[in-house]
Amino acid sequence: MLTFGALDEADAPAVQALLESNPGYTERVSGRPPAPGDGLEVLLDSPPDLKPGQKHCVGARLDGTLVAVADVLQSWPNEQTAHIGLLLVHGDHEGQGIGRALHDHVLSLVRDWEGVDTLRLGIVETNAAGAEPFWSKLGYRPTGRVVPFIEGPVETTVAVWSRPLA
Numbered sequence: 001m002l003t004f005g006a007l008d009e010a011d012a013p014a015v016q017a018l019l020e021s022n023p024g025y026t027e028r029v030s031g032r033p034p035a036p037g038d039g040l041e042v043l044l045d046s047p048p049d050l051k052p053g054q055k056h057c058v059g060a061r062l063d064g065t066l067v068a069v070a071d072v073l074q075s076w077p078n079e080q081t082a083h084i085g086l087l088l089v090h091g092d093h094e095g096q097g098i099g100r101a102l103h104d105h106v107l108s109l110v111r112d113w114e115g116v117d118t119l120r121l122g123i124v125e126t127n128a129a130g131a132e133p134f135w136s137k138l139g140y141r142p143t144g145r146v147v148p149f150i151e152g153p154v155e156t157t158v159a160v161w162s163r164p165l166a
């Protein structure tokens with residue numbers, strides 16, 4: 001059975017295992033395989049202007065094992081927006097509806113955030129082939145904003161997509 005809940009620093013080894021189960025994502029956006037510490041970084045990393053309590057990490061567990069993670073920034077980059085930083089599903093469990101189910105859980109959280117009516121995320125061009133069809137199915141559309149993205153040897157762009165909460 002799939003269950004959902006908040007994640008914290010104690011879940012870093014499980015998030016690390018998730019990243020390692022689906023290494024293509026890290027390779028496409030960073031130009032290298034997952035490295036020790038990446039799991040903790042997913043849980044802790046945030047933009048410099050984020051205030052404590054604005055970052056929320058959630059996970060989906062299948063019979064107790066973490067099979068998906070998402071992180072969401074509340075009221076960032078503005079009051080009416082929730083920004084999804086990452087949504088990643090275990091490599092052995094893609095295509096089983098888990099990504100959509102975790103996103104449904106994110107929607108249920110965001111509905112409780114006063115003043116937030118928009119969801120937003122960035123799609124890194126080198127990861128777009130798999131990410132665009134998924135986010136498109138979930139109702140996201142390109143905003144037209146495209147900005148440079150540099151991570152290690154990867155020099156590309158990130159396209160901002162959004163959808164209404166309702």
Ligand SMILES: CC(C)(COP(=O)(O)OP(=O)(O)OC[C@H]1O[C@@H](n2cnc3c(N)ncnc32)[C@H](O)[C@@H]1OP(=O)(O)O)[C@@H](O)C(=O)NCCC(=O)NCCS
Pocket residue numbers: 022025085086087088089090093094095096097098099100101127129130131133134135137
């Ligand atoms: C993208 C990702 C999160 C999708 O998770 P998933 O559990 O495999 O997706 P789901 O099974 O819930 O699919 C939801 C819908 O998207 C569609 N979809 C998902 N990936 C797709 C793809 N690569 N091509 C076409 N459609 C796709 C599914 O067909 C499904 O459609 P439906 O609900 O109408 O049947 C997963 O592949 C992943 O972790 N990728 C690596 C990390 C990543 O790129 N994350 C996004 C960027 S932050």
